[in-house]
Amino acid sequence: MALIVQKFGGTSVADVEHIQAVAARVKAEVDNGNQVAVTVSAMAGVTNQLVNYVEQTGKLYDTAEYDVVVSSGEQVTSGLLALALQNMGVPARSWLGWQLPVKTNSAHAKARIEGIEADKILASINKGEVAVVAGFQGLGVDGRITTLGRGGTDTSGVALAAALGAERCDIYTDVDGVYTTDPRIVAKARKLDKITYEEMLEMASVGAKVLQTRSVEVAMKHGVRIQVRSSFSQDEGTLVVNEDEIVEQELISGIAYSRDEAKITLIGVADKPGIAARIFGPLADANINVDMIVQNVSADPAHVATDLTFTVTKADLERAVETVKAHAKDLGYKQLLSDPDVVKISVIGVGMRSHAGIAQRMFQSLADKGINIQVISTSEIKVSVLIAEEYAELALRSLHTTYGLDGE
């Protein structure tokens, strides 16, 4: 007998019929002799509607009241799932964030879980009840309802698994696992059996939004094994685990991409101390997130000017250009170039820590296809390049082959 946490997202609980299908999956785990705690999101579309109500009251709003309104969606689903389980003869009860409680800080609308009191819920589970926990919500130190930010139910599930000492946390979603790359683009993409926390974090950061990033951080911190699997099939999914659980670590686990990038290049920037701060300070003030930054070594023999390239999200491009232009005099660049038609491709794998030449193979593979690399950035387990958007599919397919990831 094991204790398993299951998490079901909005599309899995879209209506009562779907909730009954979820109940059947929970029952199957119970029939296997396991103890189960479930955490659920709001029914598909509900959170958006509630957020819309809040925004109708005014653009600037008290996030404590926002939390009161939007947390109601998960409350409804938790009650309905408990009812559906009871109707199938499975003892069950719902738990709201304040009832355990799921203790968070008081950063309303983006709260962080500080701890979950497990005594009451464990007593219920040990009595033979399935515990259905409303996801996404907690109790702030101010005694009020908090929410964890969009996608927060993933984090609820993982934190619950940590608090209960669960065998693993199964995240049911509309994809059946984590793939070596996007199977809609690369037909030969393979579903991974296992992936490390670190790789999963990098995958998420470059756009493969299977799990909320924070949930992976919490899992890594507490050693919670996550399984990403489909609500709509019985296939095994992908385990997200500690590196030491993966005996035969592949060199490269996956290739991710993000189309949500736009490039800005400043030509002829004064090559002197403090210039970067003068550029990125105003962008930070405008709440514009800068991703890749490359400062070229000056070709100017007198070192008086250099070129600087950075990326922002496509949505922020216009504001970023305006912000930089507003400080043009202060920055003293010669020319500003911007380009929204770029894509970031990332090769990810913990194996590259101990292997040289990974980046080189990437550059060679792209060069062989005549693809020009515009910007390069690297981390310990990731190499990212920025290329023209039109080459995205070609690059993904050729890199997938290069690193031996192609399946049948």
Added chain:
Amino acid sequence: MALIVQKFGGTSVADVEHIQAVAARVKAEVDNGNQVAVTVSAMAGVTNQLVNYVEQTGKLYDTAEYDVVVSSGEQVTSGLLALALQNMGVPARSWLGWQLPVKTNSAHAKARIEGIEADKILASINKGEVAVVAGFQGLGVDGRITTLGRGGTDTSGVALAAALGAERCDIYTDVDGVYTTDPRIVAKARKLDKITYEEMLEMASVGAKVLQTRSVEVAMKHGVRIQVRSSFSQDEGTLVVNEDEIVEQELISGIAYSRDEAKITLIGVADKPGIAARIFGPLADANINVDMIVQNVSADPAHVATDLTFTVTKADLERAVETVKAHAKDLGYKQLLSDPDVVKISVIGVGMRSHAGIAQRMFQSLADKGINIQVISTSEIKVSVLIAEEYAELALRSLHTTYGLDGE
């Protein structure tokens, strides 16, 4: 400066625009220098939808989970009204049932308020905040959310007013007060300035559903003055108060009617002890509520048989007839007659306690119009008659004139 409780029902908070109009009414009371606590229902239609979800999971359901689901409607409205108030520059915060708490017993789906802890909410009000309390909900002794039954937000408002020692509880609804009779039928119906708790209870029990019956009982017990008034006009409404607040008590305060009655007559029932129990026992077992009961003195000189007439709701008529027929052998009646085309007309007034002849005037007035009385029942402050439904309007108008209630 007074502390006033305001209650707004579902049609008053139907959408964000309506909620903003409610906020404006709350602000007006604040601008008058008053302290305000508000209690709100779910947005119109929301509770029905939530109940529908619950019923989709199964016909028999755990009322504790029902409460988790349906209480979410009031939670949403309370957050949105607090936001709307803040947006108008009025400090406000929402309070959920479990936060005060509003302590109830654990009779889920029909809980009774046992007490409201007022310390925290009073501290907030004294800090200058409007307290927006989610209606209809409380915290059971089991530590779970409870709800008070349909219309329960009226009771939330009155109980809150009692706990806070409020000047009065204003119940905002879609009518502008309590009338001498239904103004849709009797054009000369007048809005009452004041009515006693006892009269209000009798009005409610015969179908004038302006207030939840229990809210009036709670108001009577704690001496909370209620004002029934319209959300959509600025006119003063009707005060529901203790008898001693009404200096010039009218003889008759109002004439109510209920079309939701159906009549069953058993002819030739054995006239012996225990026969009533044998008839009404099976009806009670079938959860059928019996209203008026009349047993005629037997015309049979040997006193072996008598006739028995009683009324049930129209919806229960068919089941009631079947239930009686199923026990036909045991009851031994000669004939069963049923008639759904009846209406109950009630003349109500605390003044009749000290005045004779009220009932007689009613009977004479109906006789003058050629209206046959089928059943009569009386209480200390009410005389009710059952007549053929086709005479309902005629009876209401003539009685309204008879008792001098006609306005301009």
